[in-house]
Amino acid sequence: DGGITQSPKYLFRKEGQNVTLSCEQNLNHDAMYWYRQDPGQGLRLIYYSQIVNDFQKGDIAEGYSVSREKKESFPLTVTSAQKNPTAFYLCASTPTGSNQPQHFGDGTRLSIL
Amino acid sequence: DAKTTQPNSMESNEEEPVHLPCNHSTISGTDYIHWYRQLPSQGPEYVIHGLTSNVNNRMASLAIAEDRKSSTLILHRATLRDAAVYYCIPFEGGSQGNLIFGKGTKLSVKP
Numbered sequence: 001d002g003g004i005t006q007s008p009k010y011l012f013r014k015e016g017q018n019v020t021l022s023c024e025q026n027l028n029h030d031a032m033y034w035y036r037q038d039p040g041q042g043l044r045l046i047y048y049s050q051i052v053n054d055f056q057k058g059d060i061a062e063g064y065s066v067s068r069e070k071k072e073s074f075p076l077t078v079t080s081a082q083k084n085p086t087a088f089y090l091c092a093s094t095p096t097g098s099n100q101p102q103h104f105g106d107g108t109r110l111s112i113l
Numbered sequence: 114d115a116k117t118t119q120p121n122s123m124e125s126n127e128e129e130p131v132h133l134p135c136n137h138s139t140i141s142g143t144d145y146i147h148w149y150r151q152l153p154s155q156g157p158e159y160v161i162h163g164l165t166s167n168v169n170n171r172m173a174s175l176a177i178a179e180d181r182k183s184s185t186l187i188l189h190r191a192t193l194r195d196a197a198v199y200y201c202i203p204f205e206g207g208s209q210g211n212l213i214f215g216k217g218t219k220l221s222v223k224p
Contacts, residue, residue, distance in 0.1 A: 004156075033211055042200065042214030043157070058211065090156050092212075099145050099204065102212060104156030 003027065006091050006105035012113050013078065013085060021076045021108045023091035030095060032074040033102070036060060037088040046089075049074055078110065086112050117201050122219045125191045133186040133218055135201030144203035146177060146184050147212065152197045157214075160186065162204070196222045 004025045013019045025032065031050045035043035045058030049068040063082025068074055074093075078085045088109050092102040118136040125131040137146065147162040161168055161175045163184075168175045174187040188195055200217040 006156075035211075035214075040216070042216055043212070044214075045211045048211055088154075092156070099162070101147065101149075101159035101162065102157075104158070107154070107156050109154075 004091055004093055004103055004105035006089075006108050008108060009106070011108055011110045013110060014113050016080045018077055018079050019110070021078070021089055021091075021110070023074045023076065023105060024072055025074075025091075025093045025103070026072060027093055027103060028071070029093035029103070030071070031093060032068070033092040033094075034058075034064075034066065034074070034076045035090045035092065037090060037107075043090060046076065085110055117203065117215050119199075119201055119215065119218045121216065122221065124221045124223065125188075125195075127193060127222055127224050128190050131188040131191045131195070131220065131222075133188075133199050133201075133220065134183065135185070136183045137201065137203050138182040140181055140203045141205065144205050146175065146181075147202045147204045148173070148175065148186050149200045149202065149212070149214075150195075150197040151200070151217070157200065160199070191220075191222045193222050193224060196220055 007022045033048045034046040037043050044060050046064050047066040049055035055068050065077045088107050090107045091105045094102045145162050145164050148160040149157040151157045161173050163175045176185045198217040198219050200214050202212050
């Protein structure tokens with residue numbers, strides 16, 4: 001079945017360490033997104049990409065980096081510069097320029113050791 | 114971006130209809146109204162969307178006010194699996210295309 005796969009489901013980071021969250025989709029969608037969700041809050045946009053080799057910062061990009069080398073993949077790196085990384089991270093995709101729904105993965109929960 | 118207002122929480126009994134309201138008085142003429150829901154520890158799931166006319170699908174119905182300043186998501190027979198946070202999101206789907214999530218309405222369903 002088509003969908004979005006995020007891995008790992010749970011991730012622990014040590015102080016000063018960079019970690020990378022994986023997001024893969026087989027829906028042939030052009031646009032992909034990374035959101036962060038804190039407890040009891042809505043989602044906030046970190047980065048998005050509408051086409052391979054191009055991406056833009058969202059509302060809270062500081063301390064994060066992304067790449068989009070393949071259409072199917074949009075990994076997110078949480079760098080040591082992100083001082084409060086503990087959160088639930090969600091990846092989504094959608095066909096570009098449409099009003100079609102976004103499809104979400106099941107998320108990665110990141111915690112600090 | 115259009116601002117939305119939803120109740121923080123609502124309760125329903127199993128197998129009864131549920132009407133989840135949303136005010137979006139600043140919605141633009143080109144914004145669709147999207148509804149998503151999020152179960153605990155899962156990603157959001159698309160429920161339904163519409164522009165002006167009422168919409169139905171297998172999950173729910175969406176009733177949109179004539180002035181488009183409010184809408185209501187209708188679950189015809191609530192089940193325990195419908196317990197989730199429901200988000201109402203005006204969305205144009207333009208060049209940026211990201212959804213702006215508020216805090217939504219937490220729906221509890223009692224057996």
